[in-house]
Amino acid sequence: MREIVPPSPAIVRNDQASIQEQFQRNVVPSYGRFPLAFSRGSGSQLWDVGGRRYLDFASGIAVCTLGHSNAEITDALIEQSRKLMHVSNLYYTAPQGQLAEEIVNRIGPGKVFFCNSGAEADEGLYKIARKFGHDEGRFEILTAFNSFHGRTLAGISATGQEKVKKGFEPMTPGFRHIPYNDLEAAHAAISPATVAILIEGIQGESGVTPATPEYLLGLRKLCDERKMLLLIDGVQCGHFRTGRFQSFQRILEGHPEAAGFLPDGISMAKALGGGFPIGAFWLRQPHGDLLSAGTHGTTFGGNPLGCAVALKIISVIERDHLAQNAREVGAYLKTSLIQLMNRFPNVIKDVRGYGLMIGVEFHTNIPAFSGSDRAVSLQLINRFHEAGLLTVPSGTHTIRILPALNLKRNEADEGLAIIEKVAATLSA
Numbered sequence: 001m002r003e004i005v006p007p008s009p010a011i012v013r014n015d016q017a018s019i020q021e022q023f024q025r026n027v028v029p030s031y032g033r034f035p036l037a038f039s040r041g042s043g044s045q046l047w048d049v050g051g052r053r054y055l056d057f058a059s060g061i062a063v064c065t066l067g068h069s070n071a072e073i074t075d076a077l078i079e080q081s082r083k084l085m086h087v088s089n090l091y092y093t094a095p096q097g098q099l100a101e102e103i104v105n106r107i108g109p110g111k112v113f114f115c116n117s118g119a120e121a122d123e124g125l126y127k128i129a130r131k132f133g134h135d136e137g138r139f140e141i142l143t144a145f146n147s148f149h150g151r152t153l154a155g156i157s158a159t160g161q162e163k164v165k166k167g168f169e170p171m172t173p174g175f176r177h178i179p180y181n182d183l184e185a186a187h188a189a190i191s192p193a194t195v196a197i198l199i200e201g202i203q204g205e206s207g208v209t210p211a212t213p214e215y216l217l218g219l220r221k222l223c224d225e226r227k228m229l230l231l232i233d234g235v236q237c238g239h240f241r242t243g244r245f246q247s248f249q250r251i252l253e254g255h256p257e258a259a260g261f262l263p264d265g266i267s268m269a270k271a272l273g274g275g276f277p278i279g280a281f282w283l284r285q286p287h288g289d290l291l292s293a294g295t296h297g298t299t300f301g302g303n304p305l306g307c308a309v310a311l312k313i314i315s316v317i318e319r320d321h322l323a324q325n326a327r328e329v330g331a332y333l334k335t336s337l338i339q340l341m342n343r344f345p346n347v348i349k350d351v352r353g354y355g356l357m358i359g360v361e362f363h364t365n366i367p368a369f370s371g372s373d374r375a376v377s378l379q380l381i382n383r384f385h386e387a388g389l390l391t392v393p394s395g396t397h398t399i400r401i402l403p404a405l406n407l408k409r410n411e412a413d414e415g416l417a418i419i420e421k422v423a424a425t426l427s428a
């Protein structure tokens with residue numbers, strides 16, 4: 001019998017091994033993927049193709065802000081797609097204007113341009129900086145060491161990490177890196193050609209490092225004095241993750257000198273569409289009018305489908321008080337993780353972050369990891385996967401906790417129990 005029944009085709013078997021094998025044959029191998037293939041999700045839960053359930057503390061790297069398979073997002077997608085999916089930016093459509101207004105209302109007087117990704121949103125900020133300084137011959141943008149601004153050629157040039165640049169030299173000219181949270185260094189780095197400073201509100205890819213209030217305020221003052229633009233990359237840390245729409249609003253909360261603080265430009269993507277690809281940048285007036293007709297564009301930018309989804313997400317976040325939930329559940333997670341650090345001081349070194357953007361830094365000399373030359377963060381992620389929890393590495397020895405903003409307290413407890421179990425094993 002075994003000889004005469006042919007094996008099921010890969011598409012029907014659809015298991016982990018055949019999916020991986022299909023990738024190996026057909027997909028550009030530019031990602032270091034974990035050996036997991038997912039087939040469905042619901043809220044903060046994901047199931048792999050073998051039917052195993054995982055708790056998702058990654059949410060697609062800070063993307064799936066309402067969790068997986070959210071019925072209201074699905075409805076918004078279906079409803080809009082029945083009406084109109086795409087007409088191009090040769091014409092007007094209502095959702096684009098509405099979404100721009102929602103963003104402006106949450107930041108300050110300005111204008112919004114829509115694109116498709118974070119790298120593209122940052123690219124718009126580089127172009128704005130160039131346009132702003134063009135007549136004076138200024139073009140240089142200062143960005144921070146350990147920053148991340150995407151994988152386009154200008155994105156890797158802006159990113160302050162050598163590993164993303166390697167093999168792609170020469171870099172796009174006009175970017176120089178400065179130490180993060182160091183005002184003196186920013187002052188000292190300015191040249192006659194410098195036109196802007198671009199930083200993340202919270203650095204996400206190199207260990208979860210928030211900007212200090214003094215740094216944000218000091219950069220604003222410096223940029224005003226030197227007629228430069230202050231640009232903030234809010235791609236990962238934005239969109240209510242910290243408990244406010246933008247991370248700088250949260251970081252500056254209650255600071256006596258923060259009244260009226262605004263950057264000149266902010267990039268967004270990731271959670272804006274909750275999994276539907278959409279990016280944007282906001283520009284403070286009068287800079288919102290710098291890009292006149294014909295100077296910038298993209299085919300899919302601001303298409304009605306993406307904008308309808310993004311509008312729905314903002315309305316659900318506000319209706320269900322999810323920024324407050326990010327604040328409360330985030331504070332609970334952070335406090336509990338600090339308690340774990342105090343219990344396992346030889347394993348966990350530090351816990352940082354705001355709201356539901358938390359970095360847990362581990363020691364580099366944990367004996368269980370010494371036998372491998374793989375980064376501690378990657379070995380940790382594998383341990384968490386084995387225990388049923390998805391988190392994201394950040395740099396060499398930090399993991400990021402970036403769950404959906406509607407994470408429930410009992411789900412936070414479930415994740416904490418897994419982290420505790422892994423920490424206890426590593427401490428033994």
Ligand code: PLP
Nearest residue numbers: 117118119148149150235236269
């Ligand atoms: N900026 C930051 C801070 C990011 O974290 C990322 C992606 O991780 C990007 C830009 C690039 O976004 P995308 O991958 O959508 O191009």
